[in-house]
Amino acid sequence: MIERRLNNGFSLAEFIVSLGLFLILTSSLAGTLMIGMRCYQASDVDVDFQKSVRDTIEAISNDVRQAVPDDAPGLFGNPATGYKSITPSISPTGVLYPNVNEASTNYIIFNKPDYSYYNPTLASWVPLDPRNFRKIRYFVQNDNEIIREVTLFNSDGSVASTHQDSQAIVEEGSIQLICSMQYSDDMNPFYRVRVIVSEEEKTFSLSANCRIPGGDY
Amino acid sequence: MSTTKRIKALNKSGSALLYTLLCIAMLSVITMGLAGISMTQSKISRDYYDSTKLLYVARAGMTRALSELARDSSWPSTSPYVGTLPFGGQTASYSITVTPAAGNSNNTYKVWEVTSSASLGNSNRTVRAIIESEALTKYVMFTDSAMWLWGRSETSDSYNGPIHTNKYFGFWGKPEFDSPLTSSNKDDSYYNSEKRKYTQDEYVTYDPSLFYHYVFGYSYDEPIASTGSNNFYFAGGQPEKYLSTNTTSQEANATYIIAGNATVTFLDAGGVEVVTESGTQIYSTDKVTLYINGTVQVSGTVNGEVTLACSDEVYITDNLVYSDKTLDVLAIVAEGNIMLYTEPEDIRDIEINAMLYSLNGNFSVNRFYEGAPRGVLYLYGGVFQKNQGGIGKCDTWTGELEHGYSKNFVLDPRFLSRPPDNIPVTGRIRIKAWRDNVAPLYIN
Numbered sequence: 023m024i025e026r027r028l029n030n031g032f033s034l035a036e037f038i039v040s041l042g043l044f045l046i047l048t049s050s051l052a053g054t055l056m057i058g059m060r061c062y063q064a065s066d067v068d069v070d071f072q073k074s075v076r077d078t079i080e081a082i083s084n085d086v087r088q089a090v091p092d093d094a095p096g097l098f099g100n101p102a103t104g105y106k107s108i109t110p111s112i113s114p115t116g117v118l119y120p121n122v123n124e125a126s127t128n129y130i131i132f133n134k135p136d137y138s139y140y141n142p143t144l145a146s147w148v149p150l151d152p153r154n155f156r157k158i159r160y161f162v163q164n165d166n167e168i169i170r171e172v173t174l175f176n177s178d179g180s181v182a183s184t185h186q187d188s189q190a191i192v193e194e195g196s197i198q199l200i201c202s203m204q205y206s207d208d209m210n211p212f213y214r215v216r217v218i219v220s221e222e223e224k225t226f227s228l229s230a231n232c233r234i235p236g237g238d239y
Numbered sequence: 240m241s242t243t244k245r246i247k248a249l250n251k252s253g254s255a256l257l258y259t260l261l262c263i264a265m266l267s268v269i270t271m272g273l274a275g276i277s278m279t280q281s282k283i284s285r286d287y288y289d290s291t292k293l294l295y296v297a298r299a300g301m302t303r304a305l306s307e308l309a310r311d312s313s314w315p316s317t318s319p320y321v322g323t324l325p326f327g328g329q330t331a332s333y334s335i336t337v338t339p340a341a342g343n344s345n346n347t348y349k350v351w352e353v354t355s356s357a358s359l360g361n362s363n364r365t366v367r368a369i370i371e372s373e374a375l376t377k378y379v380m381f382t383d384s385a386m387w388l389w390g391r392s393e394t395s396d397s398y399n400g401p402i403h404t405n406k407y408f409g410f411w412g413k414p415e416f417d418s419p420l421t422s423s424n425k426d427d428s429y430y431n432s433e434k435r436k437y438t439q440d441e442y443v444t445y446d447p448s449l450f451y452h453y454v455f456g457y458s459y460d461e462p463i464a465s466t467g468s469n470n471f472y473f474a475g476g477q478p479e480k481y482l483s484t485n486t487t488s489q490e491a492n493a494t495y496i497i498a499g500n501a502t503v504t505f506l507d508a509g510g511v512e513v514v515t516e517s518g519t520q521i522y523s524t525d526k527v528t529l530y531i532n533g534t535v536q537v538s539g540t541v542n543g544e545v546t547l548a549c550s551d552e553v554y555i556t557d558n559l560v561y562s563d564k565t566l567d568v569l570a571i572v573a574e575g576n577i578m579l580y581t582e583p584e585d586i587r588d589i590e591i592n593a594m595l596y597s598l599n600g601n602f603s604v605n606r607f608y609e610g611a612p613r614g615v616l617y618l619y620g621g622v623f624q625k626n627q628g629g630i631g632k633c634d635t636w637t638g639e640l641e642h643g644y645s646k647n648f649v650l651d652p653r654f655l656s657r658p659p660d661n662i663p664v665t666g667r668i669r670i671k672a673w674r675d676n677v678a679p680l681y682i683n
Contacts, residue, residue, distance in 0.1 A: 044258060048265075055269065066276075090672045093656040095565055106652075110467050113401065113418065114652050122469040135672055142350045142369055142657065142671065143340035149657035150565060209421065209474045235368070235670035 068224065075226045078168065078190040079217050082130075082160055083230035085170075086213060089116030089132035090140075090234075092155040100179035103152045104133050116234050117213055118157075120203040129161035130201040130215060136174070152179040160189065162199050167191045168217070195221030206233070286362075292331070293357045293364035294675075296324055300333030300355030301368055301670075308337070308370060309668045312349055331359045345492040347661045348372050350671070367674040373667040375480060376594060376654035378403045379418070381623040383482045385452075386422075388462070389633060390414030400621065400650025405479045409452040410460045412638070417468035418650075423479040424450055435476055450475020481665045482623060484598050486530070486574050489548035489661045493530035495522050501531045503547065505539030505569075507562055528661045536580070541569045541592065546661045548572040552600070554580040561592040564619065568659045569593040576600035576628070579644075583610025589644065594620040594654055596663050603628030607643035616644035620651045623663070 091114045092104025101107050105115050112121045117132040133155040140154040141147050148154075152175040159171040168190040174182040190197060198218040203211055216229035303322060307314040314320075319336040333355055340350040349372045356365040375381070379400025386404040390412035401419045407427040408420065424430040429439045430450060436443065437450045442457065444450075451473070453460035464471035490496065502514040510521050511529065522529060524543025531549040538557035544567065547553075552575035561567035569592065571577060577597045579589060583606050595602050595618075602622045604613075607629040616630060631643030654662070 048262075062273075084675055088673050088675065091656065093652055097565075110469055111399070111417065112470055114655055135674075137674070140672070141352075142371070143338060143352045145341045147657075149653070205472075209419065209472070209477060235673040 071219070071221065071224065072226055072228075074190070075217055075219050075228050079215060079228045079230050081189065082168075082217070083215050083232045085134070085158060085160075086117065086130060086132055086215060086232040087234060088134050089158075090135050090155070091116050092133035092152075094150050094152040094154070094175075094179065097150075097152065097179040100152075103155060103157065103175055103179055113211075115211065117203070117211075120201050120213065122203065125204075126200065126202040128199055128201070129159060130199070130213070131157065131159045134158050151177055153177055153182075160199060162197055165196045166193075168197060168199060190217075192219055192221055195219065289359060289362045290364060292326060293359055293362055294366070296326060296331040296333055296357035296359065297355045297364050297366045299324055300335050300357060301353060301366055303333075304335050304337060304351075304353045304355065305370065305668060305670070308351060308353075309666075312343065313339075326359065329359060331357055333357045342660070345660075347488045347492065347664050348374050348658050349668075365676075368670050369672040370668055371671045372664040373669050374654065374658040375482065375596075375623055375663045375665055376621065376658050377401060378623070379618075379621050379648045379650040381480070381482070381621070382406070382625070382627045384626045385409060386627050387411070388414045389635075389638070390460075390462070396646045398646070398648050400648070400652075403477075403480060405482070407450070407452055407475070408462070408473075409454075410462055411454040412459070413461055413463050415463055415465035416471045417465045418470050420462055420471070420473045421477040422450065422475045423477055424475050425479055430476065432476065437475070447474040447476050448472070482596075482598060482625065483663045484574075486548045486550060486572055486598070489528060489546065489572055490530045490532075490550075492528055492661050493548070494527040496530045496532065498532050500533040500551075501535055503529075503531070503535055503537040503539075505537075505541045505545075505559070507540040507542055509542040511539075511545065526660060534575075535573075537571070541567045544568040544659050546570045546572065546659050548661065549574070551575050553577045553597075555591060556580050558589060559591045559593060561619075564592065565653075567592075568653065569620075570596065570654075570659050570662050572596040572598070572661075572663060573600070574598050577602045577624075579604045579616065579630075581605060581613065583613065583642070586611060586613050588614040588617060590617040590619075592619045592651075594651065594662070595622050595624075597622075597624040597628075598663070599625050601626045601628030602630075604630050604643050608632050609642055612640040612642065613644050615647050618646070618648045621654070622648070 094103045095106055096102045105112055105118060108118060108121060110123055112123065117130065119129065119131045120127045135154060136156045139151060157173040161169055163169045167188055169186050170189045171184060171186045173184045176182045200216040202214045204214060206212055212231050212233040214229055214231050216227065218225065218227040300322065315337060319334045321332060321334050323330050323332045336354040338352040343349045351370045353370055354365060354367045356363055379398050380402045382404045385406040387409040390410065398416060399418060403421045405423045405425050407424050408422050429437055436445055449457060462473045497513055497515060499515050504512045505524065506512060509524055511524050513520050513522060524541065524545050526544045528546045528548065533549065534551040535549045536554045536556050537547065538555065538559050540560055540562050542562040547569065553571055553573040571593050573596065577595050581589060601624045629643065630646055632641050633639060634641050
């Protein structure tokens, strides 16, 4: 009886065969899993990439939609801070560039209220105070970074300060910003902002149309 | 079953269980990892989805405020106003706070600051806007009737600012402009507003840039851009702008009301002298609405911010200018005509700094069809009139000025950002400034 029981155990050959089968099975499973994971990661990177481009275009277009025409003339020898500074003249607008003179640009410049000063509900509000508005400029630097530049003004129209923030950066690749001015059917202008990002062999492009609520006088 | 067979069976079960447990353990680890990633992604998507939904709910609140304020300028009776909105099986709520500008109650031009906050569950989002009455200040020249403009290269008429007519334009020759021209083509027998179709002689067009009357044909008669200007376009079939027909609001909100005909002289040092049958009085020009129940003769140098309204006609008898073009503001609102009352023998340029509103008449020059050319009429402001008035008369073929004044009209854009009190409004309200602060987003 004892002899038969020992014969029923694993022989070395059986163990090696079963181990081999197990390894083949698990390695093929792991291989499939790895391919799946790589696909998942690749699509995840693509989704992140697209989301980043979408976030960037949303941030810029949301900013542009808050543009307001700046009427401040040049004061005390300083140049006008709003649309009056542009030659040939353009219609009153919050977006300075692009405009009818330059319908397509690789940057966008607009005036946005500085709510520390801009408050038309107050009787004491001074519409022509250059401090009512900040000038915002989005542009591409070094082909791979979108910069948001903010210029603040003093009450005499001189520049108080300028600072820049990185809004979007592509580590290995390039980024483009294309802005254009167009007219809708009711002849009010709107602005198309387009961001194109290329990274490795991938290129994504998204655009947003910005109509300026306060800009269609 | 014997003991030996039972042991053998147990040995086989043991090895299968080991492999199974190993597989299950591995798969469990992988599944948990994937589930974790998936849940994170799902939460990010849901947050983004909720944020987007809330933005639209907040915007719905703002639209509600726009609609209500157009109907009732003192809306809401209790602030904040809270409303609900069914949204994808849930109920979102918005809270609207309206802050009216100081002086809204006695001003035709009104401004409000509106905040609309939306909430759904524990999430919320806020948008803000400055909302204003739409003032009729956008144009350097406006008529509620048809407007005919002649174009000859020799003419020196100049318009710097948009021009609009609620009816239609007629062009003879190729007048030049450096700003947009628009028409509403109301009561224009050539225009089919439903089909946006224009039929003139044998020409049928759907192109708004051709919605005007010509004398000889489209190739002979057309508005064109002046040299160096990119800002010109012509578009017919545009929305009509309402021109009020009375000064009831100005009278109701007036700072001073004067009975009878008056001679008004603005004083360079500030203030305005008003001479009536009952005597002479000096009034302030510091953000005032002066209402005269009669006809007015006006001239002088404006130092302040004034709306001068009257129930009858206004005669501008001499230069009427600002002491400081960056600070001083004058709007003249007349139920009748506004006339530059100079004589044909008075040969000199005239300057008017004001936004002129003739609600039922026109802006014209006294005997503009007589005498030698008088000079240039410089207008810094704008002209809003029921009908097109005569300023000068040109030779039909040469375009040279024969009588009256040539025009140099420049829009005063300050009226766009902050119109003076009690200026005529169109009855519409609009968003002046939009504010939606979301967290800055970055790539990488």
